Amino acid sequence: MDLFDELENVASRLETVALSGCQAPEDPNGKDNSPAQILRIKEKMANQCFEMQVKISAEKLKKSCGEQESSRDMSECESEIEEARINHCNKTLALQRMQIWWGISERLKKNDTESEVLKASAKHSLELSSKILEVQQESSEIQDQVFQLQKKRLDLKRLIHEKMKEMEELKRMREHPEEGKYKKALEKGQEYLQKYQKMATMTQNVLQTGETAVDRYDSFVSVTISIFFRCK
CATH class of the missing domain: 1.10.287 (Helix Hairpins)
Structure with a gap:
């Protein structure tokens, strides 16, 4: 039986006890439906709710941490890409200078x-x-x-x-x-x-x-x- 169904059953029996002069009837299934049992069920439900809240908070924290890490990784990737682009431009300019000087030196070797x-x-x-x-x-x-x-x-x-x-x-x-x-x-x-x-x-x-x-x-x-x- 589900916990909520059991709690509803206990509540109905408490209502019956109150109407019959505060004498708790015996459960045909042999279960204890005393107020102590109701309090235990309530405490159990509170614990389950607390565990669910902890899990939800952990999921939210994990999600936020994942977003921060992804943002940090994105900024690092952008800086690496910018650095690689600058290095590529510098190397391209150096190569072009070398090609120009090589062309000039080869041209100077000719007698025209x-x-x-x-x-x-x-x-x-x-x-x-x-x-x-x-x-x-x-x-x-x-x-x-x-x-x-x-x-x-x-x-x-x-x-x-x-x-x-x-x-x-x-x-x-x-x-x-x-x-x-x-x-x-x-x-x-x-x-x-x-x-x-x-x-x-x-x-x-x-x-x-x-x-x-x-x-x-x-x-x-x-x-x-x-x-x-x-x-x-």
């Missing part, structure tokens, strides 16, 4: 008009490359010289600032009655100030000349590079 033109272009390109390297080296040297001049200029500015402070100190001392005592020192300070102002002016002129030379070299390098790519 086109090979002579290619040889002349290659020679001209090498000359332009060496010239660009020389100009870059000269430009770097000029930039170093300009940096040193700027450093000296900063030193002169700092020294002039110190001398100006000394001049201000001498002017403050000049306000005292002993003006004649510090007159020579004041004149000497003014001479120093004029001297360093002239030096600062000369340094500024040199820096402007160096910056003009650097600009000329930069323009020359730009023109040379454009000629080099046009020859290619």
Whole structure:
């Protein structure tokens, strides 16, 4: 007999007991239909329901874990495919370069008009490359010289600032009655100030000349590079 049918039978017998003065009739099949038996059946049903809930939760968790793993596997596969595609593109470019250089080298081995033109272009390109390297080296040297001049200029500015402070100190001392005592020192300070102002002016002129030379070299390098790519 099914559990629900048995429970229904017990419930009907409990109703009969209640109507007959709370005396439980005997079951013709010999089964115990007491309230304790009903409670045991109820507990058994609760356990079965709990087990069913556990199984359902486990199935849901397993399904969600499977979806997460599949999503992670999909992202890993996509990254691997992208990496393989990039490697394929890089190898294809390298192979194309090798094929181009091999074709050029084979063409240069021939003694015809086109090979002579290619040889002349290659020679001209090498000359332009060496010239660009020389100009870059000269430009770097000029930039170093300009940096040193700027450093000296900063030193002169700092020294002039110190001398100006000394001049201000001498002017403050000049306000005292002993003006004649510090007159020579004041004149000497003014001479120093004029001297360093002239030096600062000369340094500024040199820096402007160096910056003009650097600009000329930069323009020359730009023109040379454009000629080099046009020859290619």
